[in-house]
Amino acid sequence: MLRPGTFLQDRYEILEQIGSGGMSDVYKALCHKLNRPVAIKVLKEEFSSDSGFVSKFKMEAQAAARLSHPNIVNIYDVVDEGNLHYIVMELIEGITLKNYINKKGCLDVKEAIGVAISVAQGIEAAHEQGIIHRDIKPQNIIIARDGKVKVADFGIARAASSQTLSATAVGSVHYISPEQARGGYSDVRSDVYSLGITMYEMVAGRVPFQGDNTVTVALAHLEDPITPPSYYNENIPVGLENIILKCTEKKPEYRYGSMHEVISDLRKALVNPDGDFVQYNSQVDDSQTVIIGKPELEQIRSGRKIQADPIAGRNGNRNQEQRPERRPDKNAGGQQGSSKARKQDTEDDINPKIERLLTAAGVVVAILIVIVLVIVFSKVGGLFRSGSPKETEPTAEISTEETLSDKKVKMTSVVGLATDIAEQKLKDNGGLYMKVSDYVFDDTVDKGDIVSQDPAEGTVIDKYSAVYVVVSKGPEHATIDLTKLDLEKMDGVAAKTALEGNGLTVNVEQKNSETVASGYVISYSPDKAKEGETVTLVLSSGPALANPTTVPNIVGQTQEIAVEMLADAGLVQGTVTEAASETVPRGSVISQSLTENSQVEAGTAVDFVLSSGTAQQSKYKYLASIEKSYPLQNIIGPGSGSTQLTLKIQLRQSVNGRDEIRELMGPVTMAGDQSLPVSFKNIEGVYGISGGTVEIVNVETGDIINSYYVTFIPVPQS
Incomplete structure (x- = not known):
């Protein structure tokens, strides 16, 4: 170290x-x-x-x-x-893809596709140089701080060559290809498989095969079917899932042939996530199985014709080369020998393949004759049997089954079955294999079960064919049992919050109740609902009122206006508190204790909360001061001592083009020969407004008797 x-x-x-x-x-x-x-x-x-x-x-x-x-x-x-x-x-400053997946749980679809394209481009460049990475995994993929994705660690990479026929099984076991696990030939498609497992982990948040030891995981890569990633993350689109499933086929010939093909389909998935653009390689060979004997094998290798009797042919040729040509003998023995020779030549000229085809054709004709005879005799036998037509149906069905060739099978039903059970059932029924064509929401079929199949049940199809199924993602919106929320124990605000938190729309109604406290839930409907549906809440407005009044909405109003509105409704101001707000202007009402439009008894006190402004506004306040005295005789003149005036002092400020008025001194009655003191040490104004006017107002007439301009300065809150 x-x-x-x-x-x-x-x-x-x-x-x-x-x-x-x-x-x-x-x-x-x-x-x-x-x-x-x-x-x-x-x-x-x-x-x-x-x-x-x-x-x-x-x-x-x-x-x-x-x-x-x-x-x-x-x-x-x-x-x-x-x-x-x-x-x-x-040196790449960043995070490995493995740590990034662990941190996020699973990646967003577009983000995963972007990372996969970058990784595939890097691997494609290596493949073009004849290099197979052989250890593609999230631990060897680095995401730099600037977002660039880089492939690292060619620790077990090696140049691809024709001699790499029995490469040692290397690579991390959770991402290793089946051919690497068994120690077979590795080529660019091995990297395609490992990239597919990496993409699987990016979108599903886990690898497809897990086990207690490396041997168990390696065997799973060789034998176990891969669970579609959408089983763990239903938000994965069909297009991306099909790309992953094609990359992780067990046999290399069924995968993508190059990283270029992978990149092309990934780009399509970005534009059309749910598109059906992935082209699957054919996995079924319907050609008849032919046993090739040693002569045919020799013929394929040498490219020459082989006679029906190779030994005789070779001897004849050798004798012909060693002896001069003889004239045919005229005696019987010679004629017999000549006849045998011609017969041997004729037999040698017969093509062995044609002979086998004729033999096979004869066998097929014989089988067809037997089948026809069975059907005819079964029908004739039915003429002499008593009973209803229903009794003849099993015989007809047996005959139909007997006519199926060794290459055909009747399609079974897998609708309603879980995917793993359906896959095994198809495999047992003539080696059929299952392909998922789509995932859909279904309210009646459980998640992961088969919704529909193609071909349909009863269809006669080739053995080893593909069966396309649609798999249920479960209900699009889960049904919520509202009885489990205990809404009857909540007040209206808590109940509404609980319902909206489950994606439901709430409709509130009021109803008098002698038993349920005002503001609490009396009832609700329905008992069960799905996301997006409406639930009606019936809230108690308390017992029927002798002198009811309607609560006004005072939110957003200044304190003075709020008090006037409450008084107009027969209500009184309750406890007033302050709280900071980023949205409600300073001095305006943020909330009120009684719900607007609710019915309460006249004279009820309503509490409310005033805004102290934003957090920044809470740190400072704008203050001004004034020290003046105004002689009232200036406006009354002689005889002012016998005259009385009712006056008040107020502050007027212009805020966003609108006058805001706040009372500094309540109405007072004074004799005309007195002087009105206009003395205020700390007048608090609107935050951010540097000026205002202190006004003396005649309460009886509303006239402004005199005014003084004052300047406000910001002062830290104590």
Whole structure:
């Protein structure tokens, strides 16, 4: 292990260890020559003396160093320094895709497709250079801080060649392809499989195969059918799911043939998420099974004709080459020999394939004759049997079944079955295999069960054919049992919040009740509802009132106006509190204790909350002061001592083009020969308004007797 401060080649200063793998440790370092941060992968000490490990380690560098692509981590240098073997690479500041998935649970569909396209582009660049990564997994994919996606760690990558026929099964077991698991041939389609598993984890939040040990997981890749990712995340569109399922086919020939094809379909999925654009490779070979014997095999290999009796043919040719041509003998023996020779030549000229076809045709004709005779005799036998027509139906059905060839099967029904049970049932019924064509919401079929099938039940189809099914995603909106919410124990506000939290629309009605406290739930309907439906709440307005009045809506009004509105309705001001608000202007009502339009007894007190302004406004207040005295005789003249006036003092400020008036001193009655003191040390004005007018008002006439302009300054709240 290298310590911080260690220099390699008098150039790279080790800063810290940032990772560790099975074969190597990774450090963050500073290249003093180019003054840039780098990542250095150092082969572990226990492997540095093993030539095999060292060779494999160098092979990683040689493979990756040939690649230059925005989605592949760059290799800067490869160094052997004594017992140290290390690679200097581009340092990517970011997070691995594995950690990103663990952090988010599962990725958004568009985000997952974007990451998959970037990864596929990097792998495609490697494939074009003849390099198979062989270890594609989220741990080897890095998302940089600027959002770029890069493929790293070609630790088990190797150049694809025709000699790679029995490669060792390597790669992380949860993402390994079936051919890698069994130690078979690996090509670009192995990377396609691993990318498919990675995409599966991105959108489902988990890998498809899990187990207690690596052997169990590896066997699952070889044998177990893959559960569609939409089983774990119903928001996955059909287009993306079909791409993932095609990438993760067990047999390589059924997968995408190249990363270019994967990228093309991923781009289609971005534009048309639910489109049916994925083209599946044919998985059924309907050609007749033919047993190839040794002569035919020799013929295929050599490309020459083989006689019916190869030994005789070879002997004849050899004798003909060694002896001169003889004239035919005229005696009987000669004629007999000549006849036999001609017969042998004729037999040699018969094509063995034609002979087999004629034999097979004869067998087929014989079978058809037998079937016709069985049907005829069964019908004739029915003429002599008594009973209703219903008794003859089983015989007809048996005859129909007998006419099915070895290559045909009658379609069974899988509607209503779970997908795994349906898949096994189809497999048992003539080797049929299941393909999911769509996922739909269904109120009657449970999630994960089959809604419909194509072909329909009873249809005669080829064995080993594909059966397309539509799978239920369950009800689009789950039914909510409202009886479990205990709404009767809630007041109107709590009940409405609970219902709206479940995606329901609430309609509130009022009703008098002698038993249920005012504002609490009397009843509701219906008892069960789905998201988006309306629920009616009946709230108690208390006992019937002797002198009822309607509560006005005072929200948004100033305190003065709110008090006037309550008085007009026969109500009185209750407790007034203040609270900060980002939306309600300072001095206006935020909320009230009694619901608007509700019926209450006249004289009831209504509490309300006034806005103290925004949080910023709560830190400061705008204050002004005035010290004046106004002689009333100025307006009354002589004889003012015998005259009385009722006056008040108010503050007027212009706010957003509208006058706001606040009373500073209530109405007082004074003699005309007195002076009215206009003295206020701390007049609080509207936040942010720097000026205003203090006015003396004649209450009886409403006339403004005199006014004084005052300036407001911001002062921190104590």
